[in-house]
Amino acid sequence: MPDFTVNDKYEQSFAITGEVYNGFIQVFKDNNPLHTDETFAQTKGFKGRVMHGNILNSFISYFVGECLPTKNVIIHSQEIQFKLPVYLDDKLFFEAIVTGIYESVNAVEFKFNFKNDEQKVVAKGKIQIGLLS
Amino acid sequence: MEKGEILQQVNAIFIDVLDNDDIVLAYETSADDVEDWDSLNHIQLVVAVEKHFKIRFTSQEIQRWKNVGEMLDCILTKNA
Numbered sequence: 001m002p003d004f005t006v007n008d009k010y011e012q013s014f015a016i017t018g019e020v021y022n023g024f025i026q027v028f029k030d031n032n033p034l035h036t037d038e039t040f041a042q043t044k045g046f047k048g049r050v051m052h053g054n055i056l057n058s059f060i061s062y063f064v065g066e067c068l069p070t071k072n073v074i075i076h077s078q079e080i081q082f083k084l085p086v087y088l089d090d091k092l093f094f095e096a097i098v099t100g101i102y103e104s105v106n107a108v109e110f111k112f113n114f115k116n117d118e119q120k121v122v123a124k125g126k127i128q129i130g131l132l133s
Numbered sequence: 134m135e136k137g138e139i140l141q142q143v144n145a146i147f148i149d150v151l152d153n154d155d156i157v158l159a160y161e162t163s164a165d166d167v168e169d170w171d172s173l174n175h176i177q178l179v180v181a182v183e184k185h186f187k188i189r190f191t192s193q194e195i196q197r198w199k200n201v202g203e204m205l206d207c208i209l210t211k212n213a
Binding site: 105109128130 | 189195
């Protein structure tokens with residue numbers, strides 16, 4: 001599998017801009033007040049509206065589709081754990097490391113994390129991709 | 134490790150990956166006999182087996198398997 005080696009590391013930065021946030025709501029219609037109502041979110045102990053966790057999954061889609069050394073890829077699975085809230089205009093630093101290569105079935109596994117500006121992990125997980133022939 | 138013991142461990146992997154507690158594999162079991170053992174799940178099963186036994190198969194090897202017994206034979210040769 002020439003494009004990948006175990007321990008290969010990929011890094012990418014993302015920002016949860018108003019365009020990303022509003023676009024996500026416009027497309028998926030998740031208007032839960034935790035995401036849309038500043039006062040509601042604060043009464044629940046957060047400093048402001050909590051961004052949808054699945055925005056981060058969308059960043060993973062971008063990573064797999066656009067940042068890998070080949071376009072011949074498909075996502076088999078991804079698992080994510082959300083550790084800390086993410087807020088509007090947060091800048092996120094994404095890091096993914098190749099943890100396994102399975103040539104028999106043309107699959108590659110990564111572990112990843114997103115860190116915020118304070119270098120705290122806000123989400124982490126695993127991705128398995130398939131390489132298309 | 135004996136073939137029967139490997140079968141038990143592979144059975145547990147199938148139960149976990151396919152999320153089906155009712156799976157009971159035998160040597161002659163094939164993909165046609167197990168609900169949800171489709172091509173995508175086959176990838177997950179192979180990856181899980183490779184991880185569990187700390188082995189790697191080749192694509193030629195897995196294409197030759199006609200049933201679970203042949204998968205177990207392949208695992209046995211790599212664990213020998």
